[in-house]
Amino acid sequence: xxxxxxxxxxxxxxxxxxxxxxxxxxxxxxxxxxxxxxxxxxxxxxxxxxxxxxxxxxxxxxxxxxxxxxxxxxxxxxxxxxxxxxxxxxxxxxxxxxxxxxxxxxxxxxxxxxxxxxxxxxxxxxxxxxxxxxxxxxxxxxxxxxxxxxxxxxxxxxxxxxxxxxxxxxxxxxxxxxxxxxxxxxx
Amino acid sequence: xxxxxxxxxxxxxxxxxxxxxxxxxxxxxxxxxxxxxxxxxxxxxxxxxxxxxxxxxxxxxxxxxxxxxxxxxxxxxxxxxxxxxxxxxxxxxxxxxxxxxxxxxxxxxxxxxxxxxxxxxxxxxxxxxxxxxxxxxxxxxxxxxxxxxxxxxxxxxxxxxxxxxxxxxxxxxxxxxxxxxxxxx
Numbered sequence: 492x493x494x495x496x497x498x499x500x501x502x503x504x505x506x507x508x509x510x511x512x513x514x515x516x517x518x519x520x521x522x523x524x525x526x527x528x529x530x531x532x533x534x535x536x537x538x539x540x541x542x543x544x545x546x547x548x549x550x551x552x553x554x555x556x557x558x559x560x561x562x563x564x565x566x567x568x569x570x571x572x573x574x575x576x577x578x579x580x581x582x583x584x585x586x587x588x589x590x591x592x593x594x595x596x597x598x599x600x601x602x603x604x605x606x607x608x609x610x611x612x613x614x615x616x617x618x619x620x621x622x623x624x625x626x627x628x629x630x631x632x633x634x635x636x637x638x639x640x641x642x643x644x645x646x647x648x649x650x651x652x653x654x655x656x657x658x659x660x661x662x663x664x665x666x667x668x669x670x671x672x673x674x675x676x677x678x
Numbered sequence: 679x680x681x682x683x684x685x686x687x688x689x690x691x692x693x694x695x696x697x698x699x700x701x702x703x704x705x706x707x708x709x710x711x712x713x714x715x716x717x718x719x720x721x722x723x724x725x726x727x728x729x730x731x732x733x734x735x736x737x738x739x740x741x742x743x744x745x746x747x748x749x750x751x752x753x754x755x756x757x758x759x760x761x762x763x764x765x766x767x768x769x770x771x772x773x774x775x776x777x778x779x780x781x782x783x784x785x786x787x788x789x790x791x792x793x794x795x796x797x798x799x800x801x802x803x804x805x806x807x808x809x810x811x812x813x814x815x816x817x818x819x820x821x822x823x824x825x826x827x828x829x830x831x832x833x834x835x836x837x838x839x840x841x842x843x844x845x846x847x848x849x850x851x852x853x854x855x856x857x858x859x860x861x862x863x
Contacts, residue, residue, distance in 0.1 A: 529737060529742040530734065530737060530742070531698075531733045531734060531736065531737040531742060531744035531745075532737075532742055532743050532744055532745055533700075533733070533744055533745050533746050536683065536686075536745070536746075540679065540682075540683065541679070544679065544682070557682050557685075560682055560686075561682070561685060561686055561689060564686050565686070565689060565690065565693065565695065568690055568695045568743055568745075569693075569695055571742055571743060572741060572742055572743060
């Protein structure tokens, strides 16, 4: 690991120092991840905050997305130093976002008024913007999660299955059903 | 998104999860990287140093919980601004010395006591740090100073009065010595 002990020395003045400015792009992020198992947490934010926010929007809706986003990154920050494998940080964050969305829905469910019959219905109302994520928000929970993780989180089927706690086939089926429904809604 | 990230940094700080906060600040010599722990300023990166490399080093040696959180560095930025304007001669910032150990830390503490506008030789600093023969080691300590400017290693010159070296490049060392009235401008 670089000790950074030798970028300069008072005895090396014969070699002219190269003049330059703080260059944040000199070391590519990819290289940093290869050199160190755990890069500075800020690189996770720089690289993946947009995706995490998209997953949160898809999973809990625009109004509560920022809460989900905050919970996700605070949980990630808490766990980060103990993380064993820095190989798939994006997938790790998206999976945490998914869990935080479930927590959010549970909390909301506890506050909800009991009804006589519980069906496979949307957990939030479609939002007024009329964009595609509003339609995603109106999907049943499993389909919504599968669509969000696939298209906002860009997770492969295997990781969606892991996040949903089902088989890859079931994940694929939820995704398929969700997309079918979306096509019908948005047609 | 900016608001969300500011909220995140603030919450990380109140929950004790902000082990290293950093920010960049402008200087007449180019942008500086400033990093602090809850204990105090831990790293100052000069314009010609690779900021990504410095942050990676902090992630490895201090904690990987490294976040950009400019609010945590307001005081340091204010004092550095005043210093570059020639309106501040002594920094009053809590420092975290953890990146230097043993003799090197003694050297840096000796350097921290050199008053504004004065210089010392590497030999004098080595003596102050408790080993007059360790001149070369004193030089290395200057060269690896994690807190340049605040720990003013630019005030350390060779015995004959030659400038020696500087992490930020010799033009920066000359500029700082001019700013402090040590060299004629």
